[in-house]
Every structure is written in structure tokens, then in C-alpha cells.
Amino acid sequence: MGIRLSPLGIAVFCLLGVGVIYHLYAGVLSSRIASFRHKRTVDLRDLLALSMEAAVQGGREVKRIREDNTLEEKSKGKTKEGASEKLTLGDLNSHRKMFYLIKNTYPYIQVNSEEHANAEGEATVWTRTVPEEILAKISGGKEVPAEKITVWIDPLDATQEYTENLQKYVTTMVCVAVDGDPVIGVIHKPFTGYTAWGFVGEGSNVAPRASYNTKIPKVTVSRSHSGKVKSFVQVAFGNNTEIIPAGGAGYKVLALLDPTDEEQETADIYIHVTYIKKWDICAGDAILRSLGGQMTTLRGEQIDYSGTEGNKGGLLASIKTDHKALVKRLPPWDDNKQ
Numbered sequence: 001m002g003i004r005l006s007p008l009g010i011a012v013f014c015l016l017g018v019g020v021i022y023h024l025y026a027g028v029l030s031s032r033i034a035s036f037r038h039k040r041t042v043d044l045r046d047l048l049a050l051s052m053e054a055a056v057q058g059g060r061e062v063k064r065i066r067e068d069n070t071l072e073e074k075s076k077g078k079t080k081e082g083a084s085e086k087l088t089l090g091d092l093n094s095h096r097k098m099f100y101l102i103k104n105t106y107p108y109i110q111v112n113s114e115e116h117a118n119a120e121g122e123a124t125v126w127t128r129t130v131p132e133e134i135l136a137k138i139s140g141g142k143e144v145p146a147e148k149i150t151v152w153i154d155p156l157d158a159t160q161e162y163t164e165n166l167q168k169y170v171t172t173m174v175c176v177a178v179d180g181d182p183v184i185g186v187i188h189k190p191f192t193g194y195t196a197w198g199f200v201g202e203g204s205n206v207a208p209r210a211s212y213n214t215k216i217p218k219v220t221v222s223r224s225h226s227g228k229v230k231s232f233v234q235v236a237f238g239n240n241t242e243i244i245p246a247g248g249a250g251y252k253v254l255a256l257l258d259p260t261d262e263e264q265e266t267a268d269i270y271i272h273v274t275y276i277k278k279w280d281i282c283a284g285d286a287i288l289r290s291l292g293g294q295m296t297t298l299r300g301e302q303i304d305y306s307g308t309e310g311n312k313g314g315l316l317a318s319i320k321t322d323h324k325a326l327v328k329r330l331p332p333w334d335d336n337k338q
């Protein structure tokens, strides 16, 4: 005995099936479309406040590990010039605090740190408190799509000097680049508690000095990754040029300004001739730019803070001076010969 299927029954069954499938997938589809349409944005004033918080929290670890004398110093390898690239517990603990504070708050932002470590015990999220000094100078509503942002973190700048207990050179740094341009920079000194910040086109808490001698400039240079910087400077500005060797790229940028920090030497320009990474220089570049200064390669090119981590064009940083005229006084530079 066969079962007779009525055409009407089949039609109703098919319609029901389509209805069920539509019901199941409609939610998924509409949320996909909505997330595609609704791009995530970040208010840059919030990101400045978070960057400061990260630099301060990382700095606390840097100071604690130094005071407890538990550095657990290791070598990560050698630089191209053969100097040992040191790594301490200060670098790693500071990285954990800084990186996860930012990542836990904005998981969809690209954050590039010099160091790498697991998230063990780092569940902190930012309190969303914007300090008064930022509220007073910067207005809100500066929303930028998250995919345009790259954050660069140096959890401990001047590790070499940190291992030698030369505390004044040590900083923690955070930089926010938008479309590769440095826009926000924070440099914090864990041992004195001083913090400098700058937001290009918006404001800063640090000022340039009244004047700079660029005829016969005082030049600050690396003390532990110097390469041939001394002869480079002498060819450019003469054999009697005063050279100030100092540790840390953050410290050397602050030497060009007028920070209210006692533990700081001053200089007229900053020159670096060996390879350097973007987490070392982006924050200083942003702060200088926010004050009308410049940091470029030794050929006078802007540095792009997206993509890969390295800068092999060297560095020239200056403020309140004709930067292009300074570049012209430098000896010829070939990136590929370095």
C-alpha cells in the first residue's frame, strides 16, 4: 500500500523549511552586516590617558625590580654591530603591565612591544579615568577607526644603563601612530616620577627651551650603541663640537626640551647612526612634533610608524631650528652601507 503525497502538502512543507532556515541564519547574517558597517573607533584623548597610565604602571615594575635587585639579566642576542641586547625582569614585567593594560582595554588595536611574554596574572582593564591635566588641555571626540592605529611600546628604554644602575637614563614609552604618523607620545621616568606627553596639533605638558645653538650645536648621542657617531658629528659640525653621550632614546629626546625634571642634561640636537627600532623613537618623534620640532632619518625623511619595526636611516632630532639646513650639513648617508 503506497502513501500518496499531496502537491499542496509538499508546497507547505517546503515553505516551512525555508522559513526555519531563514530564521536560523537571519541573525548571523544581520550581525555580520552590522559589524561590517559599524567600524570600531577609539577616542584619541582616551588613548593618551591610557598610554600615560600604561607608562606609569610599567614604570612601577621597572623601579621595583631595580630596588629589589632581582634583574635576572639575560642576553637576547647581539645587535648588528655586536653589542649584547640585554633583557631583564624589569623589561618583562613592565611589558606585561603595559601591553595587557592596553590590549585588555582595546583588544582590536595593533600593539607592537619590544618584549613578549604571556598574560599570566594580567587581567587589568583601564579605569577610564582621564587625568585633569589632559581634560584641561585636550577636548574629547577625536574618534579614529581602530584599524588606522598602531601603538608602539618600549617597556624599558636604556636597558643597558638599567643593568649598570644608571637610573636617570631609564624611561618607559608609549606612542600612538595614526596611518603611520606619530600622533601621541608619552615618555615616563620611573625613578623620578616625571612624565612628558605630547599630542600633535592638540597640546603637550612640556615646552622647548628659549633658544638653541645650532651654529656649533651640543650634540647628544648614544653611549652604548654609538657606532661611528663621533666622527660623523665632527665632520658635520667641526672637531670642537661638544658631544654628550647618554643612554636611552627617550632620555635624549627630553634633553632637547625643558622638562621639569632635575635628572636631565640638555643638548641642541640628537643624532643616532646605528640601526634603531620604532618603539625606541616613535614617542619622542610625537612629542617633538607636538612642539613644532622634528625627528627624521639622516637624509631628512619622515619615519613611517606602521609596518615593520626597524629604522636603518639613522636619526636627526631638532627643535626650534631649520631642520632641513641641519640635514644639509651632515655627511652623505647611505642606508645600505650601515
Ligand SMILES: Nc1ncnc2c1ncn2[C@@H]1O[C@H](COP(=O)(O)O)[C@@H](OP(=O)(O)O)[C@H]1O
Pocket (backbone or CB within 6 Å): 079, 080, 081, 114, 154, 156, 157, 158, 159, 160, 221, 222, 223, 224, 225, 226, 246, 247, 248, 249, 274, 275, 276, 277, 280
Ligand atoms: N644598533 C642598534 N640595534 C638595536 N637597537 C638599538 C641600536 N642602537 C640603539 N638601540 C636601542 O635604542 C635604545 C636607545 O639606545 P642608546 O641608549 O644606545 O641610544 C635602546 O633601547 P632598549 O634599551 O629599549 O633596548 C637600544 O637597545
Ligand SMILES: [Mg+2]
Pocket (backbone or CB within 6 Å): 085, 086, 114, 159
Ligand atoms: Mg632592548
Ligand SMILES: [Mg+2]
Pocket (backbone or CB within 6 Å): 154, 156, 157, 158, 249, 279, 280
Ligand atoms: Mg628602547
Ligand SMILES: [Mg+2]
Pocket (backbone or CB within 6 Å): 091, 114, 154, 155, 156, 157, 158, 159
Ligand atoms: Mg626597551
